[in-house]
Structures are given as C-alpha cells and as structure tokens.
Amino acid sequence: MTATATLSAPLATGKRTRRRAGWLGTVPYVVIGLYVLVGMVGPLLLDYDPVHTPLEDRLLSPGSTTADGGTAWLGTDDLGRDVLAQIVYGARTSVLIGVATVGISSVVGLLLGAVAGFARGWLDAVLARIFDVLLAFPAILLAIVIAGAFQRSVLLVVVALSATAWISFARVTRSVALSLRERAWVDAARVLGVPNRSILWRHVLPFTAGPIVALATLEFALVVLAEAGLSFLGIGLPSSTVSWGQTIANGKTYLETAWWISTLPGIALSLLIINVGILGDQLTARYGRGRRDP
C-alpha cells in the first residue's frame, strides 16, 4: 500500500494550466460517475436478497431464464443468486470500504503529516519513527494479522486496511508541508504575525489537496484489491456481506465451469480500478511532480 509514495512536493504557484486531455480525459469521470450511479440507484431497481438462495437456479450461465421466469443477465452463482445483482450490491460494499479506508487514512495522514511537516521538532521525529515501524510490515501482512485476529466485520476490514494506508498520506502531506513552510508566502504570513494555526489552515493545507486527491485515487484502487485479497484468504468480511471481493473469491473454484461468477465481478472491479487509476494519473500529472509551469 505504499506503492505510491512517489508523489513528491508538487505545488502550483502560477496559474494552473488545464491540460486538454480531449474527450478521452473525461472517460474516467464518466465511468466512475456511472459506478456511483449504479451503486446508488441500482439497488432500488434490482431486487437482491443475499439471504435468499433459489437453489434451483444455481450456476445458470449469463442470459439464462430463472425458475421464476426472470432473466439472469450475468448468470447466477452456486446458490442461484443473481450475479448482476451481486455486482450492483457489491459495488456498495467495495466502494464503501474503499471510500471509508481512504477517508479515514487520508484524514489521519493529512492531520499528522501536516502538523509534523509544519511543526517539525519532536512531533516530526516521533511520527517518522511510527512510519518506520509501520512501514516495516508489508501492508497486506499486517492486514492479514489484524483481519484474521478479530471478529469479522466491514469495520474491521476498514481498520485493517487503514492501519498502513494512512502512512502514504502522512508522508505526502508531510513532504508537501515541509516544502511549503519554505515558501515565501508562508514566511510572509509569519512576518505579518499570522498565528501558526491559521497558517497551517490557510497557507499549507489547501496545497495538500491536489496530491492527496491524486494519492487517494491510487490508494482507493489498492484498498479495493486488498479487500478482494482478504476475501480470498477467507478472512475479513462476514459471509452475509456482498462485496466484489467476496463474489470473486466465491467463484474462484468455478472459474473453469462457471467462469461468470468470478470473472464478471472481476471485470467490474478492474474497470473501476483502471478508471480510478487513470483519474489518479491525470491528477498526479496535474498536481504531482512532473508538471511544468508555463
């Protein structure tokens, strides 16, 4: 989960140039918007009860007709539950986990990183050591230990994944804050006598938004994948929760005989992640290093 620690102090000083990415640049927004829409509206249109298992419909291939006369557009799983509905409902859980994890870790990371980078001193030193300690564990390993040790729940998965995810945010924020405190406008504010709190709030934090958002998209992708990984190992989410990870992991033994159970949610997951990744790339190009001032 530290794969993206390559964002370094970005900072636009001059006028921001909007890159003309053309219509291609809007694809990720459209796709992500579509997912959000489906996640919000889909459950209203599609009826899915994870508890209900019409066994007579099990393992139907995409497009088959179910016993009650409906059509399983994307097939059914080993308990006869509709795969399309699972994808739609799973979007909620997966996106929720992704958003919650990224939300928690970005807030924690932002606060700690900004304070550490801006105040430096002992707080910075303590935080640096905490980074060191947590970075010594591969993220997934720590997640496995935490998720495997406690009672399953969505919250636990969020906590397990956040345990290391916040570090990337803290590191990026810290480096941004560190470079910002050398900025002349921060010095100017200090000479003016602006209190540190306001400096942090007005002159430092706004500039972390770009890189943080860029990082958040990358982390989001990693988190959703990590959830799938935990589901594969059979730890983390309760069995009654519908998530892409769960559905993909459930269908893993049917990859040869009923490929759709695993593959279709997998494609849904990958499509989202690809688009979030492209969005992240765009944002990184804009806020991360590598941008040129005109």
Added chain:
Amino acid sequence: GDDTADAGDSGEAAGGDVVAAGTYPIESLDPHGAQGASTGTQFAGQAIFSRLVRPAPDGSLTGDLAESWEPNADVTAWTFTLRDDATFSDGEPVTADDVVASFERMITLDGPNAGNFPEYTMTAASDTEVTITAPAPDAAVPGKLLIFYVIPVGVAPDDTAFFAEPVGSGPFTVGAFTPGDSLELVPNENYWGDVPQVDSVTVRNIPELSARLTALRTGEVDVVWGIPDDQLGALQGEDTLTVETVPSTAVYTMWFNSSIPSLTTPEVRRALWQAVDFDTIISTLYPETGTLAEAPVSPLVLGYSPQEPVGYDPEAAQAALTAAGFDFSQSLRLQFANAEFRPFIQAVVSDLAEIGVTVEPLEKEQAVFTEDLLALNWDINFQQLATPTYDAASNLGRLYTCAAGRNGYCNPELDALLAAAGGSADEAERTDLYGQASEIIWRDAVGMYPMAVSLAYAWNSDLEGFTPDPSGLPDFSTVTVSGS
C-alpha cells in the same frame, strides 16, 4: 487430458511413485504431540507407525499390533495381546514396553489425544500383553485407541530430532519431510506385514482447489480427495481418472442451544428443523457427497440406528412456532468456522427466512469458534462432526450428557442410557442403547442432523488397489501402479 507424462511428474521408475494431494497440511509427525489429532499427522502416523487396532472399511475394528483384546468384567480394564512378529523399521521387535512407553509419552505431552484418556493407565502384563485401565467403565477404549500410535521406547517427550527421521513399525518410512508442504514416504523394508510395492508416496499440500484439481488432471498428482460436488463433473469426464465417493463418519450437526429461552422447547427446535428443505439443499448442493442423515451419527459408526426422517413442511413449522409463542422478531446466531460450509449455511438461512425466522450466519475464526462453542455463545452451532473412533461413545456418549453441557440440553434419561452404553462391552447391547439415545436426541431435536457426508476421491486409473478411506486417511500400502 490423456496422459501423465507431464512436467512435474517425478517418475524415473515409471509407475513407482505416487503423488497425492490431500486437503490438509502435515505439520508434524509426532502423533502424541499438539498436532496429534490433526488429520495430517494422523495420516502420517498410520503410514509410519502401527496402532494396536485399526478400522476395517466397514467401520469395525481389526487388529494391527494387537492380535486380540478383551475387557474385564466391569469394562474398566482392557487387555491387548500383541503379535510377536512386529518389528520397527530399524529391525528391533515391537514389545509391550514400547506400547506402554508410547502411551505414557502421549499422556505426558498432554496433547489433544491425551484428553481421551484422563487418568487412564497402561501397564505391560508381559512382553506381548498390555493392559489399559480406565477410572470408570469404558467400552469405547479400543475405538479410542485408533488414534494411538506406537513408537520405540526411550523417545523423550520433547525429542524433535527423532521425528526428523522417525522409526516406526508402519508400512512406510519417511523419505523426506517439509512440514506443512510435503511428506515423502518410502516403503519400510522391515515392515512386518506386506511391504508396499510402490517406490514412494508423496503427499503434497495444495490448498487452492483449482490448483489441486488441475494438478490431478495434468498428471502432476495421482490422487486427490475432498473434492466438492461441483468439481466432480469435470473430473468424471476425464477418462484417465477414477472418481468414487465413500461414506465417511462425519455428519453435519447443527445443535440448537437448548439453554436459551426461545429454544428450550423441543417443539420449537423440531419446527425449525422442519422448516429447512434439507432434501433439496443436499440434492442440489451435494448430489454426490451428501445423503440425508438418518441418525445423529454416521452409518459407519457403532451405535448407528436410523430414525424417522423429519419431513420438510414449512407451514407446519410456522404453525408450530406460532403455537409455541416463538418470537419471530429475534435473530438467531448461527456460528460456523469454515468458508467451505458457507453455501450450505446460506441455503439453510434462506429457508428459515422463508418462514420468517431470522438467522444471522456468523463465520468465525477457528480460535474464536471453539471458545464460543464451549461458552455456548451461539444459538445454532454448525459443525461437521466426524467420529474417527467409529464408536458412538466418542460422539453421543461424550457430547450429549448433562455434564458435558455442550449444547445446553440436559436429559437425565439420556444420561442414563449413555452411561449404560458406555459401560457395556457387548456390541449388540451398545448398539441398542445408543439407538434409544439417538431416538431421544432425534425426537427432542437437540440439533438438526441434515446430512451424512461422503468423501469424494479421484485417482489416476493407473493406481491399482487404491481404496478410498472414510476418514480421508487413505492407505497407500496396498497400492500398486500398473506400468503405463
């Protein structure tokens, strides 16, 4: 697939090497230690060591090291007469001292197997006779000894070096062992019985099912067991494979927690049982590996006595529940511990939801599951209960007494029946007594007993003499490989 001559097949001497992939890792070869009760160690144990008795395919006991055994009058002591031609792989004869020392080592190590023999002692009456004394009458001693393996005298409890190259009196010795990964067995040339004809048997742990079955189909592996129903079809299509299922000693057991107010009455418990269409669930999810159970224990087990099936009748169930004043607003916690059972559990939950009973499936880590199980911190508990001793004593006799308190059910009448059965050495009488006990358990619906489990095996047709084992512990000593 058409042949086995693929990458990964280690066959230099064509046909001499057998590779098997089980469902479990073999972590330790010490049958007396902490892993002693684990399937992996049991498998290794019966290949490398001898026992006093062993199960016959029909579930009855036959002698292994013991030629014969009999109890004393009040069934508190059992005397086993040992055969005199048994030797260890280093050529030393197996004596009563070895047996006693092994027993004592098992007790000293205080592992899970020792729990079967609290305050039991074993003495050597002569070079070929050992006596095991129980603190109370115990007819199940021979069955319990199925998990007792004999090693040479003089191995200290913490001697890990011995198990790096163990000396045993079983048909095989250890060729190579990587804990948790693979165990290579080679024939024990000094085996007192028929020396196995294969060159080697390697048991590998391939946890991921797809990989395991692929390995079987490509010929990397010759035998696989524990195959889920949905995967059997693909294997049956392969003409080089033989696929068979064998009834096991395991029964899906779903205890109700009779100590909680809403489940105290048998009517409620029975109604819940009636509400689940187990017949359909089993025939769709487990067409090959499951049959509707007819008793709390498997037909292979001594004490099996078929009961009248509980028919699926949701209306009657709902009516009964309403009549009994069942609180439909409450949700019942159904705990289980293995992802493998998820589909089954979900199907059950689905059926109960149909009549308005909310059940919350709780998949728990093994550690938490066991703790909660003992603390009765559940409303319905799902377990696949096997009876490795092939004797109802270690299932019914142990789990259903008031003293055991394992499911909140307490019935003095049942206690008396179980005690009597445990104290009798007469098989017919015991079967009868356990039959009566089963009837009470069944009638009072201490739990739901939906399914007797069969174990599916698939093996390369080149293997001859391979017999699927009910406990998932196949015996490779009789296997031969026909030349290809």
Added chain:
Amino acid sequence: MIKLILRRLLIGVFVMWGAASLIFVIVRVAPGDPATVMLGPDADPEQVARLHETLGLDRPMFAQYLSFLGDAVRLDFGDSHRLGRPAMEAVFDRLPATIELTLAATAIAVVVGLTLGLVAGGRPGGVVDRVVSAATIALQSFPTFWVGIMLILVFALGLRLLPSAGVGTPQHMVLPAVTLALPFTAIVARLTRSSVAEAMREPYVQTARSKGLTEPQVLVGHALRNSLIPVVTVVGLQMGALMGGAVIVENVFAWPGLGSLVVDAVANRDYAVVQAVTLLIAGIVMVLNLVADLLYTQLDPRIRMEGAS
C-alpha cells in the same frame, strides 16, 4: 558511510522494538485462546490450564512482554506448541522459498518494468507511452489470486505448458513468480516512466543533446542512471510489499513459503509463529530499506558525499 549505517542500524533497533511491541499487542488483544484451538473442544479445563502454563500465558501480560522482548533479542520466539518445534525453525524452513519467489518476481519486474518504463518515458505522450501506461494500469487492477488461477487454467490445464502448483523444477517457479511480478512490474514501469520522462526534461539532457548525441544515447547515457535513483528506492521498499503479496500467491500455487504458515498461525493463534514471521519479515524489510538507502547514496554522488562528511 559507516556512521550512516550505524545511525540507520540504531533506528532499526528502535523500529524492531516498535514492530515487536505492535505485534505482541495485536495478537494478544485478539479474541481466541491458543490453548483452546490446540486442544480442541474436548479438552478439560485442567488440561487447558496446564497448557496455558506451558505456554506462559498464565503470567501477567507485562511479564510476558518482557520475556518476549528478552527472547526476541536472541531471535528466540519460543516454541510453536502447535508445530512442536521452535517457531524460528519453522520460519527458517519456509523462508528460502518465499525469498526465492520474491527475488524471481523482483527480477522479472525490474527487467521488464525498467525496459517498458525506459521506452515509454523516452517519449512521453508517444504511442508507446500510451500503450504502456494503459497496460500498466490494467496490470495493477486484477486481484492477484484471480490472475493466478487464470494462469493455472490457461498454462497448466489448457496449454499444458507449465506445472500448476508446488515446487521442484524451475518451471514450477514461472507461474507464481509471474503472478507476483505483474503488479510490481506495473509499478516499476510507471515509476521508471515518470522518472525517465522527468529526467528527459532536465537541462543536462539538453546539454547531452547539444553534444550531438542521438536520442537513445541520451536516454541510456544520461537519463537512465539519474532516473534509476528513485526506482532503486522504490524497488527496495516494494520488495517488502512483495513479500506480503507472496502470501496470497503462495496460497494459490501451493508454494511452500511463509504465506500459508502465517495464515495458519494467525487462525490458530500460534503466537510464536505469528511473531516470528512478522518480525522476521519486518527485519528483512528494514534491511532491504537500508540497502536501498545505501544504494541510493551510491547512485547519487551528491548524497554520497553528504553521507561521507
């Protein structure tokens, strides 16, 4: 240089202490009792109590912590009662396989990733760049286990080219290493790409061009080395993550590494093994980071000198 290493080692000691404490707390706060798991539901309470005593779990938490630390310093994490042998021994049994797999994956990722990144970064915005960017995003977006199983079905079952699982011949390594390497390759490629693209905008590249060098000469002669610097750091950092990712891959391919060991150990509350594995990996990660740091200072003469003074 020596001073730098010493300083880092000192921090390392602190980090290991932190890591050890963290793991100690996590495993002990977690519900579930190792004795119950080990002895099964049939054990009587006395037997459980006896096992608690053997495992030292009856002592006050702080005493346990102190003796745990004391032993850990000597790399002794106690016996795994479950495995009936010292935890460290069990871990060392599995470690080589994991390291082998990690190294193979790293090699693949570095070679392929660097090449792709170099080609793409040499001409940012070009066709190759776009294709590589798209491909690398795609590579990172499939769940590892799904990719692994698909590879097994295609290469082992379908094409019968490679063995499906386990160890033995070098061929056994191919699928797991590739599976593990895929997302890592993407990371390396993307990082190299951006780093090369950035280097190509540096004035010294312009200087190189003003000498009349061809683009490939500029790319390899001037941009590559400078862009390697961040790549080396990230590869070092990522090898730790890779060892983590190996857990899942090992499960898919029955690779006898630390993966299944740690998953089983967590499930069975095998404290000794959990602690040994995590701390060993933490130690390795730390050493890798140190090596990456030192390599970094070696690659970048500016830092090398600062370190020297």
Added chain:
Amino acid sequence: MSLLEIRDLRVTFGRRRDPFVAVDGVSLDVGAEQTVGLVGESGSGKTTVARCVAGLQRPDAGTVTFEGRALDRVGRRPSPLQRAVQMVFQDPRSSLNPRMSIDAIIGESWRTHPSAAPSGDRRAAVHALLADVGLDADVASRRPGDLSGGQCQRVSIARALAVRPRLLVCDEAVSALDVSVQAQILRLLVDLRRTHHLAMLFISHDLGVVHQIADRVAVMRRGLVVEEGPASDVLGAPQHEYTRALLDAALDLDDAGSVTG
C-alpha cells in the same frame, strides 16, 4: 538611538559538530526613515540578517532591537512590534498564496492586526491601498496567478503597507524582475518611503541599484560587515579591499568594452 539596531548578530547552521557560521557578529543600524543598502556576494549572509530582523530566524547570539525594544522571533513579538517590521521577498510570485485573492491577502493583514485595520469601508480601503502601489481596483478580485511579476511585487508591498510598518526589509525585492519593471518598483519604493515615513533595509547584489536608493551602504563578506558608511563614500571611494574588488568586477554601461578591451 537608531530605529533598528543590530548588535553582534551571529547565526550558525548545520550540525552541532561542525557548524556553518553564516553570520559572524554583524552590527548594523538603520535610522528612522533611512534606507540602508546591504550588498555582498552570494552566501555572504545578507538574507540571514534580514530574516533575523523579520524574526524568521533565531540568532545564536547578538540582539536585534527596534526603538530600543528587543525583537524576538515571530509569534513572540508584541503585536505593535510585529506590525512595525515588514518584509518584501525576492520571488514576487511565490510570496503570495496562489489560492487567495488579492482582497483576501490584504484582508489577512488586517485580520491579524485589527488595530491597523481601516475603520470604514474595507473595500474602499483595499482599493486605496492598491492605488498607493499603482494598481487598479479590479486587481483586488484577482489571484496572484493572473498578475504579472511586477504586479505581484506591488501587491506584496501593499500587503506590508497595510499594517503601517515603520521598517521595510527588502530582500532582493527587485532582482527577479525585468529591468523595465525593476525601475517601476524602485520608483514605487522610493515614493512610498517618503509618503509613509519608512525606513528600509534594502538588500541587493546590484551595486548600481543600491547606489541609486540607499543612504548608507553596508558591504558583507562571509558573514561579516567589512565596510559600512554613506552610499557615496562606500561605492564612490571604497576603503576596504573587498569592496574595491566588488566594484571592479561590476560592469557599467558607460565603460563598455571593459572586458573586450
């Protein structure tokens, strides 16, 4: 008593074991409404002195007093002192927060020092202030990114003036600007000095510029003031050898061909 008195200022950077002495005992006075030019080569410690005066850098030794009152670090200065000393930085763009409108930037000065805030209409006050530095009123709603370098520098000056300072520290305030714009800002500074009764510590490496606007000049070298005196003396008839070398190296338009000749 001078307005600003710097006595034996000493600043070191770096590790404890081998500290780098950036300023090594500098003493300097700036009288009321006086402009003191500070010149010297790169790294001689000019900026460090300026930052000490502004309170951005804590000196290791020495004192900085303003009207006899000690100037502590920023944040520890009483508000009137904080107001009294303001600074204009080298890079006109980065000394303004790009996310804030000019309005907000100037408003921040007043928010921080309510005592300096205008009593009446703030908008009008902002416009008046902008007019003071030669900017149109419509600049108020814009952001720094939409302004040229010269305009940004004017805004920086306006921000400083908003709190009615007594001393303006200009660290290379015109160095980054084009010659034609540099001339504009210099003219502005000179005018403001008069109208606002400002004293200035004017740092520059351009001897010509310093000669144009400074009353007195101090020459720094390696953390030391090597020569100090009235501008015409120091730059017209340098006493110290280093000042002479500096002047020799400086090019003039007039003696074109000094290199080619």
Added chain:
Amino acid sequence: MSDVRTARAGGSPVAQHEALLQVDGLTVDLPGTRGDLRIVDGVSFDVPAGTTVGLIGESGSGKTMTANAIIGLLPDGAGTGGRLLWRGEDLLHAGAGRRRKARGHEISMIFQDPLAALNPTQRIGRQVGEILRRDGVGRGEVRRRVVELLDRAGVPDPASRAGNYPHEFSGGLRQRAMIALALAGNPSLLLADEPTTALDVTVQARILTLLHSIQQDEGLSILLVSHDLRVVANVASQVVVMYAGRVAERGPAPAVLRRPAHPYTKALVRSVPAVRTKTALADPLPGAPATPANRPAGCPFHPRCPIAQDRCRSEVPAVREVAPGRFSACHFAEEVLAP
C-alpha cells in the same frame, strides 16, 4: 589570460566578418493552450565569424527559443520557419542527422544554470570528454584532451578536478567546466544562454573575460544571450534587441547602447543605473513587457511607448536600416535616433 593555450586543431580559419551564421526570418511556433503560439516571429540577424553577438531582451521575449532553434533543440511539437544559413547551408531544413552532427562540433551551447546543465551523476571529466569518446578518440587521448580543455577553461588543478562531480564545484567552476564541455567538439559558434546570470559579479567578470580570451585565441563566434545590458555592452560587438519574439533593434553594440534607434532600447538603457556614481531614478516605462502569448497588435511595444501614435497601434513596423548598419523596428526610428 591563461598561459596554456590550445591551438585550434584543424578547421580553416574563417575570414573576419564573413557571416558564419545568417538567421533569416526565423519563426518558432510552440503548441500552447489556445492553439499554436508564435514565440519567435521573423527574427533575422547575422553572426559574423569571430565576433560576439549579444541577444538581449526581457524575460519571455524569445531569446532562449531563438538560440534553441539555432542549435536545433526545440521542444517536441515546435514548428519552425525561415532559414538558418550556416556557412551558406540551410540548417533549418537539413536532415536530423546533419543537424546532430553540427551540434557540439560546429555549434555548441552553454546554459544559464551550470549545475542543472551538468549531469549530477557523472564525473566532470567524463562529461567533458564524452563528445571525444563518441568521435572514437582513444582513452588516453581523451584524458589528455579533457585535462587540456579544463585547463583552458581556467579550472585549477584540472587533472584531479576532472574526477570530481558537478556538485563538488563552485558556481564559477561549473560554468568553466561547461565551457570546456562546449569547446570539446571544436565548434565554430558558441551559443551562451545567460551564462553568467546565476553568478556573482566577480565571478561573472572572470567568466566573461575567459569567454573573450577564448574567442580571441580561437576565432570562435559567440551568440551571447542575456537580459543584462551591461553584460552585452561589455562583450558584444553586435547587439540584437528582442521584444515579444521580434527584433526591435540591431546594430553595432556601442552605437546601439549609446544612441538607441528604438524607444524600447532607449528605456532599457536609461533604466540601468551606474555603479560608481549615484544616478537618479529614471522615469520607468509603464506596464509589463509583452509576451508572445499576448502580443499587442501593431507594434508590440506601443502600449508602453512614450511616443506611440495611432499608426503604431495598427501597423506592424518592419525592421529597416535606419542608419548605416543600424536596423530598427520603429516607425519613428529616425526621430528616436536624432540626438
């Protein structure tokens, strides 16, 4: 200056004042946010052999782009027009291979920030000698020549300093190393893009002297890009003044700076203060310099011009010879020129 002088190896000495390079109507277009931008717009001037031509103008006036166009190192997507006659051969329309061969060997370049322009991970000697190595010169010979070049550029103790990394050099030394690097291929024209802007005055003086002495010794032509009039005044014999991507004025340096023929040049000259005498503040030009992105119609300078007329707002003034050797792009050049 230096005692050790390297004789120019080979290459026919070019007669003085024969145009080595003729820039003829050079245009450079760069892709911008709103379509292509004409960054350099019809720039013409000559660089005679063996002389220094100063190219001055304020930030963004297109000086660097002009120099980059000459050496052929424009950013991707740049479009060019006009001609670059190099000894009579149009380099602008020559093939990529020909252009590359010219780089370093016929035309080379030094940059404003020598730290950034030197590869931080390579030793100085290696960077200086790279062009020789690529030419197939033997190892020992490369070493010898590198030491000689560094020595020529005034790097003290060149043999051992060749083994240093750029960050171990001071600013002045870096620029000297950069000069050595640029001279390695024996070029005839050296493009110097603000070579002393980042340096202290004392160092600047030394570098300028060095450049001059090298030019004297080797008959090198220099195109010196600078925004500092004083630098240009002191080293250039010809000067080209640019404003918003166009030539405002060009001619012999002393004449242009003493008696400008363009109001812009005039304002520039006036805003340069003298060092040794106190000069009064000049009345500054109003407004900000025009850039190629917002170039006013007509004469680009008219919004700031004190003598602008209606004509200036609509009619683009051509660069014309207003006096012998003096070229100006002002409709009223003659009036400006008149004393």
